[in-house]
Amino acid sequence: MKKIRIGIPYALYFYEYYPLWKEFLTRLGAEVILSKPTNKNILDLGVRSSLSEVCLPVKIFYGHVLSLADQVDYILIPRMVCVEKGAFFCPKIIGLPDMVKSSISTLNSLLVPLVDVRKPYGTWKNSLFQVGQLITDNSLAISRAFSISWENFQKNYVANLLDPKLLNPSLLAKDTKNVAQGLDKMTINININIAVVGHDYLVNDSYINLNLIDKLKKMNVNILTPSMVPPRIVKKQLKKLYKPIFWSLSRKAVGAALYYFENKVEGVIHLTSFECGEDSMVGELIHHQSKQYPEVAYTEFVFDEHTGEAGINTRLEAFLDMVRRKKQYEINFAPSR
Amino acid sequence: MKLTLPRLGNIEVAYETIITDMGHELIEPPPNSKRTLDLGVRYSPEYCCLPLKIVLGNFIEGLELGAEVLLMAGGWGPCRFGYYAQVQRDILIDLGYNFKMLIMELPRGNWKTLWDNINILRNGKKWSYFANQFGLAWQKILLTEKLENKILQVRPREKKKGITSRVFADTIVKIKKAKDREALKQIEREALQQFDEITDFKKKNLIRVALVGEFYVSLEPFVNHHLEEKLGYLGVEVVRKNSIRAWVEPIVNLHLFRENIKDEKEIEQAAYHYLAHSVGGEGQSTVGNVVLAHQEGLDGAIQVIPFTCMPEIVAETILKKVSEDLDFPTLTLTYDEQTGEEGLNTRIEAFIDLLKMRRRKGVMVS
Numbered sequence: 095m096k097k098i099r100i101g102i103p104y105a106l107y108f109y110e111y112y113p114l115w116k117e118f119l120t121r122l123g124a125e126v127i128l129s130k131p132t133n134k135n136i137l138d139l140g141v142r143s144s145l146s147e148v149c150l151p152v153k154i155f156y157g158h159v160l161s162l163a164d165q166v167d168y169i170l171i172p173r174m175v176c177v178e179k180g181a182f183f184c185p186k187i188i189g190l191p192d193m194v195k196s197s198i199s200t201l202n203s204l205l206v207p208l209v210d211v212r213k214p215y216g217t218w219k220n221s222l223f224q225v226g227q228l229i230t231d232n233s234l235a236i237s238r239a240f241s242i243s244w245e246n247f248q249k250n251y252v253a254n255l256l257d258p259k260l261l262n263p264s265l266l267a268k269d270t271k272n273v274a275q276g277l278d279k280m281t282i283n284i285n286i287n288i289a290v291v292g293h294d295y296l297v298n299d300s301y302i303n304l305n306l307i308d309k310l311k312k313m314n315v316n317i318l319t320p321s322m323v324p325p326r327i328v329k330k331q332l333k334k335l336y337k338p339i340f341w342s343l344s345r346k347a348v349g350a351a352l353y354y355f356e357n358k359v360e361g362v363i364h365l366t367s368f369e370c371g372e373d374s375m376v377g378e379l380i381h382h383q384s385k386q387y388p389e390v391a392y393t394e395f396v397f398d399e400h401t402g403e404a405g406i407n408t409r410l411e412a413f414l415d416m417v418r419r420k421k422q423y424e425i426n427f428a429p430s431r
Numbered sequence: 432m433k434l435t436l437p438r439l440g441n442i443e444v445a446y447e448t449i450i451t452d453m454g455h456e457l458i459e460p461p462p463n464s465k466r467t468l469d470l471g472v473r474y475s476p477e478y479c480c481l482p483l484k485i486v487l488g489n490f491i492e493g494l495e496l497g498a499e500v501l502l503m504a505g506g507w508g509p510c511r512f513g514y515y516a517q518v519q520r521d522i523l524i525d526l527g528y529n530f531k532m533l534i535m536e537l538p539r540g541n542w543k544t545l546w547d548n549i550n551i552l553r554n555g556k557k558w559s560y561f562a563n564q565f566g567l568a569w570q571k572i573l574l575t576e577k578l579e580n581k582i583l584q585v586r587p588r589e590k591k592k593g594i595t596s597r598v599f600a601d602t603i604v605k606i607k608k609a610k611d612r613e614a615l616k617q618i619e620r621e622a623l624q625q626f627d628e629i630t631d632f633k634k635k636n637l638i639r640v641a642l643v644g645e646f647y648v649s650l651e652p653f654v655n656h657h658l659e660e661k662l663g664y665l666g667v668e669v670v671r672k673n674s675i676r677a678w679v680e681p682i683v684n685l686h687l688f689r690e691n692i693k694d695e696k697e698i699e700q701a702a703y704h705y706l707a708h709s710v711g712g713e714g715q716s717t718v719g720n721v722v723l724a725h726q727e728g729l730d731g732a733i734q735v736i737p738f739t740c741m742p743e744i745v746a747e748t749i750l751k752k753v754s755e756d757l758d759f760p761t762l763t764l765t766y767d768e769q770t771g772e773e774g775l776n777t778r779i780e781a782f783i784d785l786l787k788m789r790r791r792k793g794v795m796v797s
Binding site for chain 1: 525739
């Protein structure tokens with residue numbers, strides 16, 4: 095029998111939930127086709143088929159859906175509403191299946207399971223079950239596939255968390271020693287920690303963020319991301335705010351930013367996309383919090399479909415120069431910590 | 432205590448009843464103006480939606496006049512409105528103002544804050560008096576909305592241009608000063624009579640347009656560049672789909688009177704085929720209301736949204752499809768601080784011409 099082919103657009107929340115769906119569907123014997131990483135073609139497709147007022151990540155999601163359209167039987171677009179108490183997804187993500195359906199008329203069938211853990215029919219298990227029943231009638235197999243893939247999903251999530259050594263200032267201490275030994279002060283390569291916070295789909299999509307992560311790596315920077323911060327710490331950090339944040343996807347970014355501020359990393363870069371509603375508010379909150387930590391440099395990069403690489407390069411270099419110079423100054427003149 | 436509140440349409444008719452009569456000093460923010468907008472825009476995050484900026488402008492102008500306490504509504508998402516108060520508080524603190532912010536919202540778990548806030552407002556007055564004043568304030572808002580809906584029908588039929596707005600402005604002043612429900616009834620009778628006098632009943636079969644979209648922009652004339660008035664002068668009868676009543680009742684009566692939410696259910700049902708889940712704000716009701724407007728036989732719908740509004744962009748995307756399916760013209764007007772008056776006029780006029788043309792064509796064919 096021919097396998098059912100299910101397409102997963104590699105954008106938005108799938109940066110977080112793709113491993114779960116992939117494993118579940120493969121275990122049930124479906125063929126999972128992941129769209130290619132974002133490229134010029136996908137962006138163009140997305141921009142052409144969506145309204146101009148829609149935010150960049152959603153436009154790119156459109157592009158991924160269109161690029162999958164003629165390769166698969168079904169396209170998976172879960173309606174993500176709520177995965178934890180007191181927090182929702184952004185309105186555009188909740189309405190995403192309907193938006194895609196009404197903008198693109200030529201699509202194959204969409205799979206739209208509801209994920210809303212407040213409701214008994216919307217739990218992860220039920221929503222995966224709905225999709226599983228399309229592939230096989232054997233509910234025992236579905237059940238087993240669910241529990242295994244759920245377990246692995248949790249395990250992998252923990253595996254990606256922060257290695258505590260990364261935040262250790264020992265690297266810096268070594269450099270200070272070198273300085274004391276009389277090495278050339280100006281050429282010492284000071285290892286600095288830069289936290290890149292923002293939605294997963296901005297931090298991890300190297301096409302949208304114009305290879306920012308690679309660029310930072312080349313500049314000998316130790317990169318920290320929100321996914322490295324354990325959920326427990328995020329929760330604790332968010333208590334600092336006057337009012338809890340009610341967007342699931344932003345919670346991680348804000349909690350991580352506050353955590354990195356508190357641990358005095360050298361710099362924090364907040365990635366936002368043009369027209370993103372969450373980021374406009376959350377950016378202001380992070381900015382406000384950053385003022386309490388004057389020793390941490392903070393900047394915000396906004397991306398849209400017209401962002402030029404040269405502009406970002408200049409800003410990034412200027413930001414790093416500033417951070418480095420500050421560090422150098424501390425090593426040369428300030429008493430070491 | 433010197434207290435200030437944001438503006439929204441004619442909602443200030445109720446302010447004296449619940450603030451001044453409780454023994455507080457009401458600092459009424461100046462009417463929305465270019466300056467309000469400029470102040471708001473200068474200090475808000477760039478990509479925030481317009482209502483946040485205007486309300487921030489209101490607060491700054493109120494604080495300049497000496498206000499100590501800011502009263503603001505809140506919510507729990509997913510629309511950004513729930514976070515307005517928090518962000519505005521942060522911005523105003525950074526600007527160096529000294530104030531206290533009372534946020535009225537249904538609490539999550541912590542009912543004490545709401546209780547404390549209500550007690551601050553009550554200011555030691557008797558509960559019965561407090562409840563009575565709140566009831567009166569609510570009646571004032573209901574009456575204002577009723578009359579506002581009435582003038583939408585009167586204005587396109589008025590005998591002398593501009594007279595409706597003048598009569599209405601007088602009525603608002605009267606409502607503001609009213610001290611009890613009897614007075615309100617008297618005002619209502621008088622106003623309705625005056626409206627009848629200035630209406631030319633010979634004008635029939637006017638173009639009828641539904642006004643849907645974001646709550647604040649559709650109700651605040653300064654922000655939507657007096658859209659209702661403009662349409663009225665073009666001889667169009669506007670059917671306003673948003674109201675303070677429809678906004679507050681489901682929140683307040685949530686656990687008390689279930690039947691009041693019936694309207695909302697109906698709208699949800701109408702939208703279900705196109706947008707199956709609520710997306711926060713007025714996203715789903717915008718879609719539902721357009722479908723209902725089509726069923727009611729209106730000629731078209733105008734959706735007004737602030738730039739970057741999340742729920743309304745979802746609705747806008749879907750409205751394209753609704754409009755195509757039902758053969759029902761819709762126009763989306765996006766407002767931000769740059770919106771120019773003339774561009775807006777042109778678009779509205781063109782849209783109304785289109786509606787008129789469709790009517791004529793329909794008559795000829797049938």
